[in-house]
Amino acid sequence: MKIGLFGYGKMGKMIEQIAQNRGHEIVARIDENSTEIPYGDMDVAIDFSVPESAVSNIKGCLSGGVPVVSGTTGWLEKFGEVRDHCLKVQGAFLYASNFSLGVNIFFELNRMLAGMIQNSGEYKVRIDETHHIHKLDAPSGTAITLAEGIISQTDYKQWELNKGNVDTVPIHSHREGEVPGTHVITYSGSVDEISIRHEAFSREGFALGAVVAAEWILGKQGVFNMKDVLNLGGK
Known part of the structure; x- marks a missing residue:
């Protein structure tokens, strides 16, 4: 080829x-x-x-x-x-x-978890993404895909960078060193917290x-x- x-x-x-x-x-x-x-x-x-x-x-x-x-x-x-x-x-x-194969599996896991949590009404979601300091865009495309997966399964209407309200998924972007890419989805409730995480070790x-x-x-x-x-x- x-x-x-x-x-x-x-x-x-x-x-x-x-x-x-x-x-x-x-x-x-x-x-x-x-x-x-x-x-x-x-x-x-x-x-x-x-x-x-x-x-x-x-x-x-x-x-x-x-x-x-x-x-x-x-x-x-x-x-x-x-x-x-x-x-x-x-x-x-x-x-x-x-x-990444792992990230694409993570996308599907994220959608499934969002759908399961949707009916509970007890949890608020946030996305944290961390990448190397050379990355030109924020939030990452991966974080946006994750947010869109959550929106597709819930009542959230859109995502926002570094902030959020009752209708939006907040994405918090961090730029540190040479980090290849780490994404964490967190659902926080009054009595507990659920999170899923994907961390790339290299590009x-x-x-x-x-x-x-x-x-x-x-x-x-x-x-x-x-x-x-x-x-x-x-x-």
Whole structure:
């Protein structure tokens, strides 16, 4: 499989290493200094760039007939635009806020717990996410996905950063050292507290998941997520 990498920072380099270890070839490494993009050389593109470049990267790949997997966060207000473009050109696009197998299982556990607690009326929820100081966006895309999972199962209407009220899920973002990513969901009541936690030990799990997703999307058409890749059911 011939892969074009969009974004060649720490994640891009780790994806490169894992992809090559799995027998794939990196045919392009695209960063902010790139002037020409060889779409014709790529079987698939993996985008871990920056929010300002993600939309143009993804749409360019799709227009060039290249299926694209993206893990860039911070641009999702334009997700509908990208989805519509993918469908228009009959391309293949997969977005995930987090490609880790463990995190995607955590997403499903989070939804299940929210649904169980919904009818109790005794608990208030909060999300805490901690990442390295180099992370550009807050809250993390993973935290937003977790909040959306809670909202889908409860009476909460939306999420808010670093605050919340009776109708909103508060997300508290912390930036510390070189932390790969830790997410904690806490339900606090008057007599007890329930929490679930996912802690990544390195970025390797994210990179491996992105390569697996790129392998999976070849030959497909449509808009997908990691539930499709991992056959977890639903959208």
